[in-house]
Amino acid sequence: MTDPISVTVVAPGVVRLAWTPDHTIDEVRREVASALLTHPRVEVLVAPEDQSAQRTATWSGMHREGVRRGVEADGRSGDRIVYARLATDQPVGEPGGFRALLNSFLPRKRAISQMLIRDESDRVLLCQLTYKSDWDLPGGVVEVGESPAVAVRREVEEELSLDLPAGPLLLTDWLPPWGGWDDALCLVFDGGVLPADALARVVRQEREIAAVRFCTVEEVRARAADFTARRVEAALANLGGGPAYTESGR
Structure with a gap:
């Protein structure tokens, strides 16, 4: 029994x-x-x-x-x-x-929204983050119930005080588990072209952002993690080409 x-x-x-x-x-x-x-x-x-x-x-x-x-x-x-x-x-x-x-x-996937912002010389805006050594695109984690497009606009406004609507989706990049993080999807939206003097309008969120600058592709490779540099280059290569998919930038 x-x-x-x-x-x-x-x-x-x-x-x-x-x-x-x-x-x-x-x-x-x-x-x-x-x-x-x-x-x-x-x-x-x-x-x-x-x-x-x-x-x-x-x-x-x-x-x-x-x-x-x-x-x-x-x-x-x-x-x-x-x-x-x-x-x-x-x-x-x-x-x-x-x-x-x-x-x-059912499984839930973390989503990260980032914005590819360029100047008139096709340099890419990167942020030096206070909580890690390498530089990255502006953006952040999508909140529960929040659209990725809304999230990236919110993050850019919070981090840099720039009100930029999210343009077309350039890239969906899958990030494998790494360094204690679960896997995630990173969506990169087109933030358009800003004049070089736009940095004068930036007000950094000092708790997270140590510095901001426009970088050439070579400078991106030198300042960013390798997977971030690959993601930036993949997004640049897809400007005007419709959404693309990569895994860790490849």
């Missing part, structure tokens, strides 16, 4: 379930529904390598919320994936509830 599913109160209004591989998805789903009658939140901690428990948690209607690192669970210390369902969550049988469930565990 299979042991009952463990139900433990871990905080006011919060219960945590634990089950064995012998328990079916239907059994876990019923236990989740029963617990939500008296508690607003039901959760479970699942080991990252336990694919079966992850599937059971998902198809019993529990949303993946993230990873808690270095916790004690099941008599062992390690990382645990947190799944939970709230009494206020939409029923999984409704379209919105099912989409929210899928959205909680």
